[in-house]
Amino acid sequence: MQQQEMAPARSQRLRIRQARIQVALQRLQSVTYGEWVRCGEQIAVRRLQARPEAPFCVLCEDGRQDR
Numbered sequence: 422m423q424q425q426e427m428a429p430a431r432s433q434r435l436r437i438r439q440a441r442i443q444v445a446l447q448r449l450q451s452v453t454y455g456e457w458v459r460c461g462e463q464i465a466v467r468r469l470q471a472r473p474e475a476p477f478c479v480l481c482e483d484g485r486q487d488r
Contacts, residue, residue, distance in 0.1 A: 441474040457481060 448454040455464055459481040468475065 438474065441476060444476065445474040 445454065448458075455469065456462065457464060457478045458476040460478060462478060464475075464478075
């Protein structure tokens with residue numbers, strides 16, 4: 422029963438990740454891949470290896486980045 426309640430949230434997370442991956446693939450074909458979307462800073466290689474679809478750095482994600 423608990424799994425049935427968690428299924429919609431899991432599906433939503435997967436849809437969000439799939440959308441982010443699609444955007445990352447589009448950025449890969451342009452010169453913007455490897456830079457954070459909001460602040461434009463370079464993405465560390467280890468971060469790209471862990472989550473290549475992540476669009477925002479931690480500061481931008483939390484709204485702490487001024488740019």
